[in-house]
Amino acid sequence: MFELINTLLIGITAGSIYSLMAISIVLVWRSTRVVNFAAGGLALASSFVGAAILEKTGSFWIALPLAMVAGAIFSAFIEYFFLRPLLKRSGDQGAEIFLPIIATLGLLGIIKTILNYIYGDRIGALPPPLPDKGFVVSGESIALSPMRLLILGIVLLLMISLTLIFQRTNLGLSLRASSFAPEISRLAGIRVDFIRTVGWAISGAAGATAGILQTTNGSGSVSPESFEFSLLLVFGFVAAVIGGIESLVGAVLGGLTLGIILAIILMYVGGSLVFIAAFLILILVLLLRPQGIIGAKGGRRA
Amino acid sequence: MLRIDNLTVDHGAIRALHGVSFNVEKGQLAAVIGANGAGKTTLLRTLSGLNKASEGQAHWNDHNILHSKPEKLVRHGITHVCEGKSVIPELTVSENLELGSLWRRNRSESAQSKREVLELFPRLGERLSQRADSLSGGERQMLALGRSIMSKPELLLLDEPSLGLAPLVIEQIFQAIRDLTTAKGLTVILVEQNAMGALKIADVGIVLNLGSIAASGSAAALKDDPAVRAAYLGF
Numbered sequence: 224m225f226e227l228i229n230t231l232l233i234g235i236t237a238g239s240i241y242s243l244m245a246i247s248i249v250l251v252w253r254s255t256r257v258v259n260f261a262a263g264g265l266a267l268a269s270s271f272v273g274a275a276i277l278e279k280t281g282s283f284w285i286a287l288p289l290a291m292v293a294g295a296i297f298s299a300f301i302e303y304f305f306l307r308p309l310l311k312r313s314g315d316q317g318a319e320i321f322l323p324i325i326a327t328l329g330l331l332g333i334i335k336t337i338l339n340y341i342y343g344d345r346i347g348a349l350p351p352p353l354p355d356k357g358f359v360v361s362g363e364s365i366a367l368s369p370m371r372l373l374i375l376g377i378v379l380l381l382m383i384s385l386t387l388i389f390q391r392t393n394l395g396l397s398l399r400a401s402s403f404a405p406e407i408s409r410l411a412g413i414r415v416d417f418i419r420t421v422g423w424a425i426s427g428a429a430g431a432t433a434g435i436l437q438t439t440n441g442s443g444s445v446s447p448e449s450f451e452f453s454l455l456l457v458f459g460f461v462a463a464v465i466g467g468i469e470s471l472v473g474a475v476l477g478g479l480t481l482g483i484i485l486a487i488i489l490m491y492v493g494g495s496l497v498f499i500a501a502f503l504i505l506i507l508v509l510l511l512r513p514q515g516i517i518g519a520k521g522g523r524r525a
Numbered sequence: 526m527l528r529i530d531n532l533t534v535d536h537g538a539i540r541a542l543h544g545v546s547f548n549v550e551k552g553q554l555a556a557v558i559g560a561n562g563a564g565k566t567t568l569l570r571t572l573s574g575l576n577k578a579s580e581g582q583a584h585w586n587d588h589n590i591l592h593s594k595p596e597k598l599v600r601h602g603i604t605h606v607c608e609g610k611s612v613i614p615e616l617t618v619s620e621n622l623e624l625g626s627l628w629r630r631n632r633s634e635s636a637q638s639k640r641e642v643l644e645l646f647p648r649l650g651e652r653l654s655q656r657a658d659s660l661s662g663g664e665r666q667m668l669a670l671g672r673s674i675m676s677k678p679e680l681l682l683l684d685e686p687s688l689g690l691a692p693l694v695i696e697q698i699f700q701a702i703r704d705l706t707t708a709k710g711l712t713v714i715l716v717e718q719n720a721m722g723a724l725k726i727a728d729v730g731i732v733l734n735l736g737s738i739a740a741s742g743s744a745a746a747l748k749d750d751p752a753v754r755a756a757y758l759g760f
Binding site: 393396397399400403404406407408409410411412413414415 | 573575594595596599600604605606607611612613614615616620623624625627628629672676
């Protein structure tokens with residue numbers, strides 16, 4: 224019984240981090256119809272920023288928000304100076320479906336190369352700011368530690384803030400309208416180009432948080448060739464697709480589902496199968512319910 | 526006043542508008558009629574900044590309006606309602622309306638505009654929190670018109686508001702357009718396939734044929750012109 228509860232706790236914590244990464248991917252997809260593989264690189268770069276600030280100030284509570292700001296700036300920068308001109312020039316030449324995919328894949332490589340050039344073999348340390356030794360319940364130590372509780376709290380806080388921004392503010396209405404119907408939004412006076420950059424910025428901040436939490440929950444340090452970040456990117460994508468790629472709620476549900484299933488497989492089947500299992504889940508979802516958990520009945524929208 | 530001189534628009538190799546010139550006085554409702562492919566929609570899309578003009582000029586209140594983005598032209602009083610009940614189905618009725626007034630950044634004025642819209646179309650008021658895709662075709666057209674009013678337009682560009690609506694609903698929509706024009710002193714360009722209905726409520730009419738102006742004049746005169754009737758009104 225303890226074992227099952229512990230597995231669920233581990234799965235929910237990891238899943239909540241995948242949810243953040245999925246949100247980062249969904250936000251960019253909704254605002255510009257770009258599949259953003261560079262999200263993994265942006266999260267990595269922001270985590271290095273976080274590690275550098277942590278080294279200088281010694282405070283996780285300063286490092287996390289500043290890394291989020293850095294992630295937002297990196298992401299907005301890439302949208303404004305790289306993808307926007309690229310998409311404007313591509314037009315309707317048949318390649319416009321592949322163009323953003325190739326472009327963001329290339330960006331991922333470029334970001335990693337730059338980080339490699341700057342950091343080389345050095346790593347950025349992001350140790351857990353709170354004890355990660357589990358609470359003791361009736362004599363047994365459970366998988367819920369102060370650190371895990373903090374991760375869940377941060378993710379919950381971000382999700383509540385995002386929901387409030389999207390549902391209750393004028394900015395949120397502009398973001399939703401611009402993603403559903405850019406032309407109508409322009410005609411209603413919305414500065415759609417600017418709103419898209421804002422969408423990328425929020426995505427960058429979510430990705431930065433995912434990166435930092437993934438590191439503190441995992442090895443405690445980032446390196447340019449970090450395997451943890453490759454997993455984060457892949458699991459973020461799988462979670463986004465499970466959730467229906469269009470929906471923020473779907474991204475959260477997708478992340479939690481994936482986290483729990485992977486934790487169960489890790490505990491009861493074997494660690495070497497986790498990666499394969501993630502893709503198996505992805506394929507099953509695409510076969511059985513291609514629109515995702517939260518998705519329009521008419522199937523996936525282009 | 527809207528002044529259009531020698532407006533020419535190309536879609537790739539195809540010339541959609543060819544040297545079109547006409548004026549519309551402030552407060553007038555101008556009906557633009559003509560067959561499919563005559564360039565009516567292109568005309569509106571060029572005036573609202575969605576399409577690029579190849580040649581010519583267009584001035585609204587002495588501002589050159591070509592080569593500006595739609596979101597900027599809205600701020601100069603030009604609002605365009607696209608063909609086919611242009612609402613955002615995923616948003617609620619209320620959100621669709623509010624969208625039109627976000628750029629004004631003035632809550633009290635926006636609320637005032639919303640009250641006016643709901644007075645004009647009380648049916649929208651009963652459905653404020655419903656998603657726009659739950660509305661009927663006529664209600665969606667009302668919503669699209671309502672959103673344009675929320676943008677506080679001076680020049681309203683309407684593309685086929687009657688498209689796909691029942692005759693009785695068309696009559697209501699046309700009447701609403703006429704009332705709005707008079708009550709708010711709007712200048713309106715109404716593009717329509719339903720030529721007879723449009724000319725009935727319009728002050729002036731412009732007949733487009735294959736990208737050029739084939740006839741123009743007062744709406745009443747056009748309606749009774751035997752040549753126009755035979756060629757474009759179908760009787």
